[in-house]
Amino acid sequence: SLPRSPASRRSGRDLDAVGRPLVDKIADTLGREIIEGRYTPGQRMRHQELTERFGVSFGPIREALRKLEQERLVDIIPRRGARVVRL
Numbered sequence: 001s002l003p004r005s006p007a008s009r010r011s012g013r014d015l016d017a018v019g020r021p022l023v024d025k026i027a028d029t030l031g032r033e034i035i036e037g038r039y040t041p042g043q044r045m046r047h048q049e050l051t052e053r054f055g056v057s058f059g060p061i062r063e064a065l066r067k068l069e070q071e072r073l074v075d076i077i078p079r080r081g082a083r084v085v086r087l
Contacts, residue, residue, distance in 0.1 A: 026054050026064035027071075034073045034084055041086035045074060 030050075033039055050061045065082045068074045074082040 022054075022056060023060045023063045023067065026050075026056070026060060027067040030064060031068055031071060031073055034068070035087070039084045041084055043084045045082040045084065047081065 030039075030045070039045065045065065047058060047061050050064075051058055054061070065074055065076060069076050069082070073085060073087075075085055076082050
């Protein structure tokens with residue numbers, strides 16, 4: 001069997017160095033970047049790019065984007081993904 005990549009081993013229940021769930025850390029980072037204008041209104045947030053960037057599987061990215069949707073920073077469109085909203 002092939003060795004598992006770090007992304008396939010890490011879940012949203014894993015904790016970062018200060019004991020926060022990774023999902024919260026990812027959501028906080030992305031939320032800050034949206035507010036700072038690193039993502040433009042209407043820009044897609046691609047799951048594949050985010051899983052590679054954060055070294056996690058699809059699940060934690062999905063949960064982080066759901067948190068951002070609750071904070072009204074992104075819109076999640078079924079079968080289309082997430083888009084940054086206009087602030």
